Amino acid sequence: MAGLRETEVWAAARMPLPRKKGTMEENRFESRYQTGDTPWDHGMVDVNLIEVVSALPITPCRALDIGCGTGGNAVWLARQGFEVTACDLSPTAIGKADAKARSAEIDCRFVVADFLADPIPGAPFGFVFDRGCLHCIEPEEPRRRFAAKVASLLGEDGLWLTLVGNADEEEREVGPPQLSASELVSAIEPFFEILSLVSGHFGSDQEQPPRAWICRMVKRRQAGPAL
Numbered sequence: 001m002a003g004l005r006e007t008e009v010w011a012a013a014r015m016p017l018p019r020k021k022g023t024m025e026e027n028r029f030e031s032r033y034q035t036g037d038t039p040w041d042h043g044m045v046d047v048n049l050i051e052v053v054s055a056l057p058i059t060p061c062r063a064l065d066i067g068c069g070t071g072g073n074a075v076w077l078a079r080q081g082f083e084v085t086a087c088d089l090s091p092t093a094i095g096k097a098d099a100k101a102r103s104a105e106i107d108c109r110f111v112v113a114d115f116l117a118d119p120i121p122g123a124p125f126g127f128v129f130d131r132g133c134l135h136c137i138e139p140e141e142p143r144r145r146f147a148a149k150v151a152s153l154l155g156e157d158g159l160w161l162t163l164v165g166n167a168d169e170e171e172r173e174v175g176p177p178q179l180s181a182s183e184l185v186s187a188i189e190p191f192f193e194i195l196s197l198v199s200g201h202f203g204s205d206q207e208q209p210p211r212a213w214i215c216r217m218v219k220r221r222q223a224g225p226a227l
Ligand SMILES: C[S@@+](CC[C@H](N)C(=O)[O-])C[C@H]1O[C@@H](n2cnc3c(N)ncnc32)[C@H](O)[C@@H]1O
Pocket: 023, 025, 029, 030, 040, 041, 066, 067, 068, 069, 070, 073, 087, 088, 089, 090, 093, 113, 114, 115, 116, 130, 131, 132, 133, 136
């Protein structure tokens, strides 16, 4: 995986793109990373990722972590032998992620990018992961575009694992955005065949971790509807 040591600060290095509806998360997240208001960032690899990768198992391949935050899950994947690209809107998060990989002497490609608006290098991927990124996207139309873009970046037999806040739990004062099963399914099903949709919990350091949808899926052979 030589040559992957790079932080490509695309978004920061150019004039801002006109943003489409549903992609205006960057300022909110950037300021949260700057002030450390990031309760999801507990410093441990998400147990659901470990379980899925180890239990199937997923053979190391090119992997993408969307909305990777400070990179703990991406670095873990790279340690398992995956060739990892990871993107996030927040330059502060990507800076921390890159520092984490460097200090662990792990090769990962971290990119500052808006997943919906910017090109993502490294496709086709065999495995795509997102923990809490899809659920930040609203309303339904950009969520569908998110799913369509994941499908466009995955190889034919590639797998997407998404961890999404679960609306079957009462909304918390501080907690992830939540989707109902039908909201999640309606975004992904046109492009993906769902292999499993399980109600579980995010990996967390909290006594009562937030509930999550743990959804594994493969790309449909036929393209979904044009968006
Ligand atoms: C709840 S945090 C989860 C971060 C990381 N996956 C983790 O588990 O620690 C959601 C992340 O998605 C990123 N994000 C939100 N919308 C995004 C978009 N359109 N493109 C790229 N990243 C995005 C945020 O900056 C934030 O880091």
